[in-house]
Amino acid sequence: MAAASIKEFGKVWWSEVYNRIIGAAVFLDDYSAECLHWDGGLLNLMYGGAVSVKNLSPFEVASKDHKKAVFISQSTSTQLRTIREIIKHSDFSHCMLISTVSLDVVYLELNEGKDVSDVVAAGKAPTEATKQLEGMLLEWIGKQQSAVEVVHLPLFTICPTNIVFLTPPYQNVYPLYDGKLTPDSSALDLYSLSRDGRSQVRRLASGLNSLMDSMNLREDIFYMGTYSSLVAGVLENSPVCLARRKTCSNPASLIIVDRTLDLCAVTSHSMESVLDKIMTVLPRFPGHSTDVAVDMSPVCEANVINHPDDVQLPPGCLFHAHDDSSVQTFDHMINKSQKEVLFDLYNKLSKIDVQKSPSPKTLLKVTPQSLEKIVSASKGNYDVIEKHMGILQQALAVVHTLKSPKRAQLELLQNLERQVLQSLAASRDSTSVLHQISHLIKTRKDRHLSLESLLALIVHVYSLTGTEVSFSKQHESSLAETLSVAIFEDHKTLFSPDSGYMCSPEQCDEISKKIMGRLKEMALMRKNLQKYGSVLKPCETGAGHEYRGVLQQMVNDLVDTERPELPDLRHRNEGLKDLLRSGLNILTSKKSRSTKHPLDNPTVIIFVVGGVTGEECKAIHRSVITSGVDNAVFIGSTKFVTPVEAMRDVLDL
Incomplete structure (x- = not known):
């Protein structure tokens, strides 16, 4: 399946899911449910023909008259045991496992401790994993007349904006080495990590490989940081990735960066992005890493005692995939100022205002109270609420955030x-x-x-x-x-x-x-960096010092038309190629080709392992736009992160 953009990537693969669920009881894990939310949510499955949708839990079973099941899963050993329990307590005759993780990675995990190097080297791991998993499903169903199917659909991205993507299934991937910030040995490879550590690196790399495959990208891999070098190594050397690069034709640069090189941006409370403020103040939407729970009691008649745990009134949220107006506002929450977001919300709310508040043109300033007044006027008016649910939820999120103690x-x-x-x-x-x-x-x-x-x-x-x-x-x-x-x-x-x-x-x-x-x-995390060792820089005004992050410094150099040296950005295969070139140069006496630069390729993907903020995404995007470069630059990370979450990640609390 081909995807024209990163936003299109997720939609393409979810449409494949919708083609497979007609008449099925669907069971999906929390990560897949979060990704589904960003594609349109539960109703997409119900309108697509699913007869029921349930959490992938050993306590769930299907009705006896449901004969077809579709499991959407990360295919971990725990989840496979859960699938076994569900099948054994139901009465299915047709089971489909949609593995959101590449089957070559699943094969290595199914056969942990066995010598399977020949199968992997020959590129047969996905086929063998399919056989193994199908055999397990047949055994669990235990019927003569039954059908099973195993497919890999890479459902792991969400796109808050057209150029930013996050990977909820990999939200816990962090540059740690068995709980430590720095590895015990300088000779680090995948096998110096624990079993879980190896699995995390492989799963993240397999996701990035699937993204490249869908977008027909043949990438040059650059990295900054030790952990990123491991992810880059899997992407460079895995047989599945090697096979893909032979058939993909569009050149791209993939830059992978360790969050731990610079934790200042993600632990700073000096945030301009409205989304960062909302995520810091409001609780998370249950089971989600990116969306928040919005108390909807101001527009409803129910008396809520303990939001968001009060079951009589489910929380609202920020992102509404089927509402273009809300999608635009969500983008503004990252890329626009607080004043612009408030005016945008007021403009949109004024069109549904039943009390006819002052026109946006006559207002000099929009306050949280201005928004709250219009939202409150729709209380109990469920026709208005139903038609404008997205914008009302977003307005309440902003009001609750800006009025919070x-x-x-x-x-x-x-x-x-x-x-x-x-x-x-x-x-x-x-x-x-x-x-x-x-x-x-x-x-x-x-x-x-x-x-x-x-x-x-x-x-x-x-x-x-x-x-x-x-x-x-x-x-x-x-x-x-x-x-x-x-x-x-x-x-x-x-x-x-x-x-x-x-x-x-x-x-x-x-x-x-x-x-x-x-x-x-x-x-000590930046001690080996040559150019980006310091993030304390003299202010351009000449007075005092300011923080300028590693990521921002790197991007500024990346898009600089002078093409300054990027000594800290390592090219994955430059060592071997430089060695070969120097050997050939002795014979040919020709001048060595200049070092590869990420902007040599029309598409650039910057991926941060360990989380980013909306503010960082906005700053990077702005640097790219103002530089005037023609390259398409995408920003990816494992998650959006708040100061407290970033602290917990790095201190391992």
Whole structure:
């Protein structure tokens, strides 16, 4: 199946699903359900002919009169056991497994510990996996007259905008090596990772390969960061990827970057993007990594006691695939200013306003209260609500966010970040930043600050300073001691009940030491970068310093018409090719060809392993547009991330 763009990629493969579900009971896992939401949601399956749609859970079964089942799954060993339970407790005679992960990867996982190198090298792994899985399905059905089918459909992307894509099934993929920030050995390969670690790299690489295949792209692979080199290695050398590159004809550049090289952007509370603000303030939509739960009680008659857990009124959400007006507003939430988003929403709401509020043209300023007034006027008017459901949900999300008590905390944290930046830029080695943060932790309850947010601030500081600032041992010891006490006091909100932490004073000491060790590792993440080792740059105005992220610096150089050197961006196969070229040059005495540049190809995909923010996507997109380059540049990542989520990822809490 061919896809003309990344947005088209997901639609093409979901249309394949809709062709296969007529008369079927459909069972799908949470990740596939999230991807479906961004293609149109549950109704797409029901209108497509499904007789029922259920979660892929061992506690679910189909009605006895449903004879056909379609399972949409990541095909992990746990999920295959779940499928077995569902089949054994139902009465199917026709089962289809839609594996969203490439079958060559599934084959390696099914045969973990066996020598299957010959099968893999010969490119027969997908065929053999199909046979194995079909055999398992037939055995579980246990009937003479039964039909089974196994297909791979790469359902793993969502597209918040035309140029940004995320991969919900890989939201937990992070540049860690068996829980550590840096690998034990410099001679790192896939087999120095744990079984789960290898599986994550292969699954992510297989997804990117499927994307390239659908878009008929033959890529040059560039990477920045150790973990990204592993993903690049699988993409470069896997037999399935090698076979695909022989048949694909459109040249492209794929740039893979480790999030851990620069954690400042994702742990900063100084956010301009409305989407970043919404995701930081509102709870997640149940089971989703990107959309949020919106309290809909202002337009409904139901009395909600505990949103979003109150089952009598399901939460609203931000993205509405079938509503073009809402899709446009979602794009604005990333790419436009808060003022522009408020005016956009007011314009759209004013067309449905039953009280006839002032015209947008006569308003000098749109406030959350202006939006709330129009939304409240539609309360209980279910004809209006039904017709304009998307825009009402988005307006309520913005109102709840901008009126939330958490906004004051965010503004305080923004001011603290600015003070830290000034302090670091002014004093460098003599800085007392950690002493100030220790004081903030001790007085956090008076300031209504959460320990989580302050931990995100500490991660921000260590990633910002890198190797340029060395903190005094006395200040670090004091911070570790303060953290230990704070973790003991706040462990119920910091850790989930099933985290395994008992949180005795002694264990809190250990957790605090682990965090401090992780922070010191974090400061060293850019030590091997030649050009992007520092993110503290003098302001262009000449006064003070500002943060300029690794990703932003790289993109600015990438689209610079002068084509500056990109020494930190490694080309996956340059080592071997350079060696061959130098050998040939001895014979031919011809001048060596210049190093490959990502913009040599018309399509460029930048993929960040470990999360991005809406603000980063907006800045990168703006750099590309203002540069005037003709290349199509797409931005991908494993997920959108908030400061607290980024902190939890890197500290492994």
